[in-house]
Amino acid sequence: MSEGAAAMNAMSENWIAVGKLGDIPRLGSRRVLSRERTIAVFRTVNDEIYAIEDKCPHKEGPLSQGIVHDRCVTCPLHNWVISLETGEAQGADEGAVKTFRVRVADNGDILICTGDLAPAS
Ligand code: FES
Numbered sequence: 001m002s003e004g005a006a007a008m009n010a011m012s013e014n015w016i017a018v019g020k021l022g023d024i025p026r027l028g029s030r031r032v033l034s035r036e037r038t039i040a041v042f043r044t045v046n047d048e049i050y051a052i053e054d055k056c057p058h059k060e061g062p063l064s065q066g067i068v069h070d071r072c073v074t075c076p077l078h079n080w081v082i083s084l085e086t087g088e089a090q091g092a093d094e095g096a097v098k099t100f101r102v103r104v105a106d107n108g109d110i111l112i113c114t115g116d117l118a119p120a121s
Pocket residue numbers: 056057058059060061075076077078079080
């Protein structure tokens with residue numbers, strides 16, 4: 001993608017604030033409700049932020065209540081390990097949850113890309 005096209009793409013996307021980085025403890029999470037789904041926003045020990053659907057690909061367990069380690073979360077129901085980066089189940093387990101682009105603004109706001117919130121068509 002050319003630099004101009006990348007800039008246009010960035011300009012056409014909107015981001016919404018869903019809370020402050022300081023509101024989520026390290027290795028913790030916060031649930032964000034959108035019209036279509038529930039999103040789990042995680043903070044790693046290194047202050048990285050990830051957002052994935054709060055629905056385990058196994059049997060829809062609440063991933064926001066799981067244990068965060070490295071860049072993964074372990075589901076509280078049957079211990080599947082889900083990558084926070086890709087949303088994919090790790091190891092021998094198969095399946096994936098939707099991921100959302102997320103970033104932290106200079107003022108500490110956690111921002112989620114609204115383009116990722118649109119319902120799947
Ligand atoms: S529902 Fe998550 S491991 Fe079973």
